[in-house]
Amino acid sequence: MSALRRLVLALAAPAAAVGFALVTSSLILLLIGSNPLVAYGDMLEHASKLETLVDILNRATPLYVSGIAVAIAFRMNLFNIGVEGQFLLAFLVAAHAGSLVSLPAALHIAFILVVAMSVGAAYAGAAGVLKVTRGVNEVISTIMLNAIAVSGLVAWLIKEWQAGGSIGTGTTTRVGTAPIDESGLLPDLNGVLELVTRDLRPGKELTGVLVLALVVGVVYHVLVNRTVFGFDLRASGFNPFAARVGGVPPKRMIILAMSISGAVAGLVGMAELMQSGYFPSNPIQGLGYAGIAVALLGRNHPVGIAFGALIFAFLDVSSGVLQFSGAAPREIVVIMQGVIILAAVVAYEMAHRARNREEARSAAAALHEARAEA
Amino acid sequence: MRRVTALPAWLRWPLYAGVGIFVLTLVETLDDTDRLTSASASQSMLRWGVPVLLAGLGGLFAERAGVVNIGLEGMMILGTWFGAWGAVNYGPWVGLLTGIGGGALGGLLHAVATVLFGVDHIISGVAINILAPGITRFLASEIFTGYPGGSITQSPRVPGVGHFTFPVLAGGEVGGWLSPNLLGSLGDRDWFFVSNVANLARGLLTQVSLVTIVALALVPLSTWLLWRTRFGLRLRICGEHPVAGEAQGIDVYRYKITAVTMSGGFAGLAGAFIASPELSGIYLEGQTTGRGFIGLAALIFGNWHPVGVLGGALLFGYPFGLGLRDLGGTASHSLLLVNAVALAAIAAWSLSKGRRTNAAVACVLAVVAAAWYLLSETVPDWWVNILPFAIVLLVLVFFAQRLRMPAADGQRYRRGEH
Known part of the structure; x- marks a missing residue:
């Protein structure tokens, strides 16, 4: 597996976790009648x-x-x-x-x-x-x-x-x-x-x-x-x-x-x-x-x-x-932290499995090629 | 060493309790106090022991199915909020159910993360312990602030379920008939040991919350469920050897998820109990004060068995209950002597087993406890707070060989990997 792919896989997991936390907290904020975009805008500004x-x-x-x-x-x-x-x-x-x-x-x-x-x-x-x-x-x-x-x-x-x-x-x-x-x-x-x-x-x-x-x-x-x-x-x-x-x-x-x-x-x-x-x-x-x-x-x-x-x-x-x-409500950030961490550990585990599968596949392909050559 | 006869479990625990009470009685006589074996001491022991018992039973179900649950604390926190919310809105019994539901949600989350996604059990548990206070704080800020008397950190008063006093034995009134109070009159006699036992027993039978009765009933019920039913056998296989279970055609994932969700439910009930008038009568942020972890400690102390968990819960509840009514710290001070006696007993036991180092360590600790007892008049309030944790560390240090956790406890399991 190329180094770039490895890096993408490594970064994909935390990015997915943060994204998931954003989606979850947006849904919660919408549910209670706050505008998530305004809230995030305030935070970033x-x-x-x-x-x-x-x-x-x-x-x-x-x-x-x-x-x-x-x-x-x-x-x-x-x-x-x-x-x-x-x-x-x-x-x-x-x-x-x-x-x-x-x-x-x-x-x-x-x-x-x-x-x-x-x-x-x-x-x-x-x-x-x-x-x-x-x-x-x-x-x-x-x-x-x-x-x-x-x-x-x-x-x-x-x-x-x-x-x-x-x-x-x-x-x-x-x-x-x-x-x-x-x-x-x-x-x-x-x-x-x-x-x-x-x-x-x-x-x-x-x-x-x-x-x-x-x-x-x-x-x-x-x-x-x-x-x-x-x-x-x-x-x-x-x-x-x-x-x-x-x-x-x-x-x-x-x-x-x-x-x-x-x-x-x-x-x-x-x-x-x-x-x-x-x-x-x-x-x-x-x-x-x-x-x-x-x-x-x-x-x-x-x-x-x-x-x-x-x-x-x-x-x-x-x-x-x-x-x-x-x-x-300010308490939303505590939920975001909790969701990020839980989502991150799940995402890392999934990325880990994906990497293992990929490695197994590429090893199998290499083996197949070597056999075909022989 | 040759073991002469092993006592059956139903005899062993009462015997331990008897020896314990005997030591307490001796210390009481020496120290000229009556706090240690009073009815109120055992009453508050039970009251403080219940959340620990429930959390411990929760841990039991999860760990017997092979999933370590250090998220108990977080699930308990969910239980306090949901329990208070349900009780305030729909009455105390519904409150217990919502508490169970809130905890079970936390358990389900832990189950999905650890079983389906294969996340490390400790990591998932830590994550839940971080998430849960965030959820309750958010919910409190959204909902409790709208109630009269509520705020971000607390709920309005929470109603409780009723109490029950056992007639004939502990007195009370039954439909206008004033029942005799056998244990009470026995306790007043001042007979050495007998009166002390009677007083303690009366405390356990007076004004008992109905939830406490349910919680105590869960002990034999859990034993029966785990060791006498097909469900229990399969659940335990998942904790001992999941691959063998798989070979038997058991759906290991389903059993693990069920067990961990139940585990959360137990912890949630513990939380609801803490928020009920039995202990607080209010939801308060941070009110669990690590009792989920104490439940875990009781589980280890009890060697992954319901009766042992009950023993641990009562042992840990005792100093808490005693310390609470003991602002001057004199009764807790007497406990130091009890600690010294217990440590000396451990030293003697270790010596009889030929474990010299253990005996020496226990001896030193016993001398320290005795010296502290003799050189001081009172103990500070923090002493009772750390006692459960210190006891578990000592149990782990001295009796680690006698503890046996489920063989596949804490290990990741993936279907079809073997």
């Missing part, structure tokens, strides 16, 4: 503004990191369903640890990131250890560890580390952990943005964690596709028995894959932490689950996941404009 683009990028950044975290485990056929708990715990501990120390800027930031990654790695690694030593399925253990982290550890630690206070000049009250010194926060990218476009409206900032997310994406690509570890990882995911025969230690690979996945998950909360400087008492939730969706949508490919994150972020941000313009 809004998204073409610079400020909205910044919002989308800010939202896509943690989604992307979360997607990469899920994808690393996926490449080895491991499901890390627990990114949600891993990232919240890492976010909280890193926020607290970061507020306790004062270091020069680069060191301070590095310290916070290392703490976050270590916590995430340890928590996800625990699921890996359970799988290796006790044969506990990682889906089950990450679900359970997730619940323990979210409704147990985080709920407890946030009470322990709660420090009241106010932000900046004191107009807004802050409820959460003590603030991190300015030296521990990644600077925003407004300066870079202003070089290429124009000044942002005051109060808007493009998160500096975006750069970190891009680095994570590149490292992921290199690690998985260009290193021996990545080869072992993919081999173990593809055929664990063959990989074992080939000298890949399966137990170590499982623990490593889960830990690395958790380390990346630990970075998910950084977008919010680097912006606000503390862990709020009601932190953003659902990024872990959305990460699973984004990784599925992007087929575990670093660029695909970026597209998935941008689509989900676009829809999230669009819910605000819909509420403002009144063209459609």
Whole structure:
């Protein structure tokens, strides 16, 4: 099969999923008496503004990191369903640890990131250890560890580390952990943005964690596709028995894959932490689950996941404009996200089958030709 | 180790319960409290256990047919909305049916994706868990906002079905006749252990919701359906060895789809129960709080068997019910001692089986629980929230060898591939 055909088949599936989601949500909107075209028009028009683009990028950044975290485990056929708990715990501990120390800027930031990654790695690694030593399925253990982290550890630690206070000049009250010194926060990218476009409206900032997310994406690509570890990882995911025969230690690979996945998950909360400087008492939730969706949508490919994150972020941000313009109920975007993800996994499966059929056909044709020649 | 005699199942579970109550009684005496074995403790245990039981039974049907259903949570969420909607408009019984219907729709979606399209079970389940809250939020914004007292995140008050108190045993009134309350008077006697059992039993028989009775009846009914009927045998073949089923001429797809749709129906009923006055009396966004996952935990705890699922559901419902009436955290604090005793028992059991590492781990955990108990006066409220999940992790760590899931559970099956 030609490379072009392969690419078309690969792109056809997500396109079909998005198309299906558009049709479904249009039907729903028509049913309740809204005009879908007006709604989509509002969404797109809004998204073409610079400020909205910044919002989308800010939202896509943690989604992307979360997607990469899920994808690393996926490449080895491991499901890390627990990114949600891993990232919240890492976010909280890193926020607290970061507020306790004062270091020069680069060191301070590095310290916070290392703490976050270590916590995430340890928590996800625990699921890996359970799988290796006790044969506990990682889906089950990450679900359970997730619940323990979210409704147990985080709920407890946030009470322990709660420090009241106010932000900046004191107009807004802050409820959460003590603030991190300015030296521990990644600077925003407004300066870079202003070089290429124009000044942002005051109060808007493009998160500096975006750069970190891009680095994570590149490292992921290199690690998985260009290193021996990545080869072992993919081999173990593809055929664990063959990989074992080939000298890949399966137990170590499982623990490593889960830990690395958790380390990346630990970075998910950084977008919010680097912006606000503390862990709020009601932190953003659902990024872990959305990460699973984004990784599925992007087929575990670093660029695909970026597209998935941008689509989900676009829809999230669009819910605000819909509420403002009144063209459609804002909740429609959540349905679109759900339909996209469900349609995408079905479409990928169908594309996969189509590819298999095609390969079988072309192999049969080649065989037939070879016989005719003989 | 030689096994002397294996107890039959109908004797084993009451025995476990008896031992459990005995430990609770001991701890109660030590701690000078009467909260652990009060009638209200068992009453709220049952109330909180029912959704977990129903979700677990839902998971049971799906997994016995070979389809892992982590979409239970999403189907439960659908059940809360549809249950509340039906109950508000057409009365409580219809509400239960619409709840079942809503959940079953989610189940059907999962079935079509996993069985017909061969999507990975976990992936489809995750997708449904993402989709379901979106659907309910949309529906609530469209429909509940139009009702008096309703909004995007909540419904008006939801009416409930009636209650039933078992006469003679637990008192109550039957047509103006004031029935005696045998268990109640026994419970007041303060006889060691006997009164405690009587109190707990009275809690289970007083003011029982009719839905609870239905849910409990579903336990023997599921056992009968899965192990005593042709339908059940075929359904289980699909989960153990679908290719063998195919060779027998069974339409594996149909059985799997039926099972997963039923699974969704169970989860939907669980959701309707949560929205009913039994627990909330209102639809509230996010009110399932992961109980679909706890149902999954109960399924594993119960070793893929209805009676075991019931055991797990009650075990998980107990700390929730206790914690709810226990704002100071003193009763839950007593539970720590129970945990320590249970862990010590696990340690002894592991040692008797020659599993030294397990015994050491259990021992350390027991000491931690005991130390925590001794060094503190109360426990924070989050402790009871994580207890079910912690218990399941411990069960998986210590008893994984005794668990046996259906052989082809979670595997993709395509007709005619073998």
